[in-house]
Amino acid sequence: MQDHIIIVAGGIGSRMNNAVPKQFIQLAGKPIVVYTIEKFHRFNPKINIILVLHPEYLDFWAGLGRTFLFNIPHSVITGGEERFHSVRNAVMSIKDETGIVGIHDAVRPFVSMKTLETCYATARAHCNAVPVITMDESLRRVEKDSSEPVDRNVFRIVQTPQCFELSLLRKAYQQEYQSGFTDDASVVESLGEQLRLVHGNRENFKITHPEDLRMAEALLSL
Numbered sequence: 001m002q003d004h005i006i007i008v009a010g011g012i013g014s015r016m017n018n019a020v021p022k023q024f025i026q027l028a029g030k031p032i033v034v035y036t037i038e039k040f041h042r043f044n045p046k047i048n049i050i051l052v053l054h055p056e057y058l059d060f061w062a063g064l065g066r067t068f069l070f071n072i073p074h075s076v077i078t079g080g081e082e083r084f085h086s087v088r089n090a091v092m093s094i095k096d097e098t099g100i101v102g103i104h105d106a107v108r109p110f111v112s113m114k115t116l117e118t119c120y121a122t123a124r125a126h127c128n129a130v131p132v133i134t135m136d137e138s139l140r141r142v143e144k145d146s147s148e149p150v151d152r153n154v155f156r157i158v159q160t161p162q163c164f165e166l167s168l169l170r171k172a173y174q175q176e177y178q179s180g181f182t183d184d185a186s187v188v189e190s191l192g193e194q195l196r197l198v199h200g201n202r203e204n205f206k207i208t209h210p211e212d213l214r215m216a217e218a219l220l221s222l
Contacts, residue, residue, distance in 0.1 A: 010079030102161035131200030
């Protein structure tokens with residue numbers, strides 16, 4: 001059964017206040033998205049890598065690809081208006097009839113091999129797998145001018161890659177877009193599918209803000 005990974009890199013990175021989208025920011029001389037692609041290639045050299053890009057950055061990526069990824073096979077798909085449409089474009093581009101498809105944020109380069117193994121193995125056994133981690137901080141529910149504590153033990157932080165059996169994912173992405181589709185798990189769950197939560201890893205954070213770059217640089221130096 002073929003494994004696939006859709007790496008979503010279609011954003012423009014407005015929160016990073018950088019000249020290029022966050023997935024192209026260099027850490028130790030290499031763009032973040034390159035670290036992410038290399039991680040999946042190490043995990044499974046035969047995995048089908050699909051990179052989703054904003055149409056304005058196709059030529060930019062072609063230049064980077066020649067420099068950094070000449071020996072890692074991958075295909076490039078143009079993203080859509082929302083993340084939902086970008087993932088749908090990539091899912092519908094897959095020619096196979098069966099397989100496990102992971103969807104991963106390009107700016108999560110520190111996903112562990114154990115997390116990848118767990119996600120793909122669980123999806124093969126149960127049709128889906130969603131990595132999560134527990135909350136360490138106290139939480140409060142805020143409403144208008146008041147707030148109240150909530151039990152952090154009933155909450156989980158959701159990560160990627162979220163993995164699904166291909167036919168299930170195709171069916172899910174034939175739906176019309178809804179604003180409540182915050183990730184791929186919510187799209188699949190809307191079909192009535194029970195989600196399988198698995199353990200992620202804390203280093204698998206999403207590089208979103210400038211301070212995240214400092215944490216990423218620290219991890220690379222270890």
